[in-house]
Amino acid sequence: MRRLVVLGAGTAGTMVANTLARRLSDEWIITVVEPSDVHHYQPGYLRLPFGAGSLKSLSKSTRQLLHERVGTVRAAVDMVLPDEKVVVTQDAERLAYNVLVIATGVEPRPDQTPGMLDGGEWRRSIHEFFTLDGAVALRAALADFPGGRVVVHIVDMPIKCPVAPLEFAFLADDWFQRRGMRGDVELVYVTPLSDAFTKPIAAQLLGRMLDDRGIALQADFVVERVDCEHKTLVSYDGREVPFDLLVTVPLNMGAEYVARSGLGDDLNLVPVDRNTFLSTTFDDIFAIGDASDIPTSKAGSVAHFSVEVFVDNLLDHIEGRPMTRAFDGHANCFIEAGDAKALLIDFNYETEPLPGRYPLPRLGPFHLLEATRVNHWGKLAFRWIYWHVLLPGRRIPLPSAMSMAGKQTVATREPERSEV
């Protein structure tokens, strides 16, 4: 028998294990190592602070989401010993592997910014919404917020779902308006990037959306520390941004065992070939989802588009054949804009987000880089697709490679349309 061990049963790990359960021959034993029996629908965290969505709809049992053929070890990983081809769990169990798939993602690390976790204001005036506890605590803080200065902040890139803090700012603007207190709230968006977003066309549009909503932008802000006594963010070049309520996205890092095992870079991300996900150092270790260092969004959509390419390649690799499929960095993300509208962006390693329609040219139904209601409903419907189609590893009729069909380039752009 040969053994395939998957570390982590998040979005990527679950999809990989379930897809391989259907496609690997019987001589393989598939085992997933995961300490938690709760699988969270992480995109749902965004709307929780604004009182939307029930907690119950956001989680399911990890085990029940896995194919019956997949074995589980409920433990955290202590170490990977790549030379011995063994994983050691924190319960000191040793698991031998022929192929290892690292899918333990990234996690917010408020401890990495001085004053953030240890300054006495964490979960008081400093909040985050990338964990369930954090989103619930922020909901309480927002409900009690008397007015003042709300700062939405990113410590450093890359982060999970890079559009989430922008969405949070747009939704906060909308939420304060609906409560009739927008006039009492100053909204500030603080980012280490030079613009609202990374890629030029999207950055321009999203920057304009911040402007339109009266949200101030502090760009090129690399935070050095949080001064809790004065409730102020301090940057390395001496700029200060005071806050009454700080909604921060802490530094995102890969799991500590990755570092302990000598498999990670400076952020504990596993260096891999960006087209095949094979470790740049070990021929029997892959990293998929947020855990790898590929230069595209850390997002469920990327994990999903990756898995199809990865599984085809893996089936070749284990038989000693060359891997023939190459991942193109395809990502797409809905961006909530407030007022029950959302944008959609679709891009890859080479092509920045462009306006147009998706997935069908002209028909859509989704609109790229444009705030529409149908995009918003698409985002809400996505939760069902996540539980029932993506995680079980069923195919959805969307190509994994990005397509230029339906996108407007400078040459093909149509006159601007008004918002729906």
Place this chain on the structure above:
Amino acid sequence: MSVTTIAGRDVHVDAEGFLTSYDEWDEVLGRALAGQIAIELSEEAMRVVAFLRRDFQARGETPTLRRVSTVGGFPTKRLFELFPKKPAKKMAYVAGLPKPRGCV
């Protein structure tokens, strides 16, 4: 991509003036590039630039500000003094490397 003349020689640059060919760089060119963005290239700054070039050669990717600090061992605060306002971009520009990829 276009060709421009810096320090008396032709080099390939992108739309924002970042060198696109690793081997066209040398220290003289680095000083000229620094001059164009009003930076005095001290010995210390040159050590930073040398780290960026070594790291790029090893990994094929312009290192981030965090990486220059954690792996290169240059404190972030000092990098802001040596390359004010936008150190990540300025270091890459002077080192003749692609603009750091704003990770999406």
